[in-house]
Amino acid sequence: MSFSKASNYIDSNTASAVELLSRLVQQASTQGNEQGVQAVVIEKLKSLGLEVDVWDPEYSVLATSLYFVPSRNNFGGSPNVVGVLKGTGGGKSIILNGHIDVVPEGDRTKWTHDPFSGKVVDGRVYGRGTTDMKGGNVSMLLAIESLIRSGIRLKGDVIFESVIEEESGGAGTLAATLRGYKADAAIIPEPTNMKLFIKQQGSMWFRVTVEGRSAHGGTRYEGVSAIEKAVLVHQAILQLEARRNARITDPLYKNIPIPVPINMGKIQGGSWPSSVADLVTIEGRIGVAPSEEMEEVRKELRACVQDISNQDPWLKDHPAKVEFFGAQWVPNALEETHPFVGVMKKSFEAVYQKPVRIEASPWGTDGGLLGKVGGIPTLIIGPGETRMAHYPDEYIEVKEMIGAAKVFSRLLIEWCGTNP
């Protein structure tokens, strides 16, 4: 059978895949510095004979979308790269999407190896981006390569997307989708430890501003403590979190204590111990359920804060204000009954000889944009240690990356169809 040939190819080309990953990691592709790494990707795509499309996302195009998070004013010098393997026709197409940007390395003293060394030790590749998610990208490239080099001709198109800006809200994937790249399905190999996330939680950042009235601490009854009022708002938001989560009946979430948390992560207010605080801000992240629209969640949080304001004599006249700022991730969902899920399950089992574990992710990916903007059924499954993402000594197991490559190779055969 053709897949065994591809699988063997993958096994015998592990070393060059590891080398490619090291080269990708050595290009420190933090926000604004993606050109070097994309040059490596382009070289690889060209060597495979794919049609390559390289462009800097345009702000004016992105700005036409409601889903655009303006993480910067200008994307010049930060190219997206797409490589297309044209099928022979008559098959289903697929997008293989992976982001190439990485978060900064943080405190270098916490790293055992240089964060941009791509060093290989005991079957692991170390460095920023190994697990999140250059390792997954290499799995996809190796899958494509295994088919080409094994002489397997797919019917459907394979669109490989190496996108920027996932870590800052998804402008890269949004740009690729607005440029017209669509397919019958998509996968994003974010590090899930090869669990299959058929649903992903979205999220938004918010800021609540609570006003008080200053006074000297010795006569604090002449003022109004913004801290006391912020406590009211804080408690009301916790109650909203409880109500929102009580509504969730999806069995996928049955073991999750709080499926869509509202995290109030930062509080700041007052300027002097002996003055009454006249302003407090709370900043947080509100989770968006896979079935929800971003806008309805915004409305619900605003209504909650307005409600508690109406119940307090001071806040009634000085209502707490809600803004949404910073990054956002759009949720995504695919029902387990969707054919693409079936093909993915089958492909996983063929390689791992056990059923894939299906979950909903507690964080967002670019899958929300592929789903909502592109209308593309999208799944998240990839190699790598979820818990190492964004941490010092980030690494990926070579064995996992190779396993994933085989699953993707099999998936392409099953989904796109092959010619004899």
Place this chain on the structure above:
Amino acid sequence: MSFSKASNYIDSNTASAVELLSRLVQQASTQGNEQGVQAVVIEKLKSLGLEVDVWDPEYSVLATSLYFVPSRNNFGGSPNVVGVLKGTGGGKSIILNGHIDVVPEGDRTKWTHDPFSGKVVDGRVYGRGTTDMKGGNVSMLLAIESLIRSGIRLKGDVIFESVIEEESGGAGTLAATLRGYKADAAIIPEPTNMKLFIKQQGSMWFRVTVEGRSAHGGTRYEGVSAIEKAVLVHQAILQLEARRNARITDPLYKNIPIPVPINMGKIQGGSWPSSVADLVTIEGRIGVAPSEEMEEVRKELRACVQDISNQDPWLKDHPAKVEFFGAQWVPNALEETHPFVGVMKKSFEAVYQKPVRIEASPWGTDGGLLGKVGGIPTLIIGPGETRMAHYPDEYIEVKEMIGAAKVFSRLLIEWCGTNP
């Protein structure tokens, strides 16, 4: 009668008193910059023929006192000045204490006149320190001068203290007291609008630190929110405030909504909207009742925070911590039945033809140090707009300063006794 002569002297020497105040204001005596203003005070005391003592408070001496707030490491170049008018003997002595330091002028654009001009407009002297409290100091000096120039010889000693560092916790008054300056009574003409504060609230600054455990906001149930735990501590401290105030039965406080407030003025915690906050600090000011000891109040706040920590499963193992930091003001009290209060009431009535209004102040003064360290019965009464202290366009009414001088002149006659 002798007082009418002194009173007439005060009236006819208003202009020179105003000139003296302007000169004092023109010496911007913020912390560390007191030498210039003290030179003017020394010149004045010498012109009146008083014995003058000038010294820089010594840290090592101050450090022997439990009441020392180490506002700086070194008081070199920041002299205290004391002038003594020896009595003829057989009378009661008095300390006239006034601080010569001022708080910074703040944003100069908010001032109509230069904050250090000492400009006189429509019967008011403008500038930083006019009301808090160089105006009161001039009232005292004018009172002494009126007696000397009217040939009135007192039996008891008059000790005039021009002290530094009141705005930062009282090292000047503490140094004068430790140097041995004691008397049978003391007044401090802080700006009370000539109300008589027989009791003064003390205060301390505190910081509560509440620990949590960080986690990603999407799985916030894996962490512990320091903000949620800080809310528990905040509510417990509000309950402590209620209990502390319920104990206060002094009729002087019957119209004060919260006689000894606990003001939580500043809150700060967490570093990222989508992370669980792992540390929150609350900074505040706890009022100390006139009848209380500083240490018992410290203990009570510590016990309250320990109590609430014991009641929470997380805080039990990670108890919230209390520290006391920054400035403190020791409370003070004199019963209305004390003879000095009687003499003060009489002196006020003689000048103003109406009873003096008796209150407890919501803030501390150096009176606590005179009372607790020196064992000196101390009253607070002085000219000036309380609400203008520390504000832009600070001013004092010349009329009030002159009225106060007459009250003090009369008080010295009544308290110290006179020779025929």
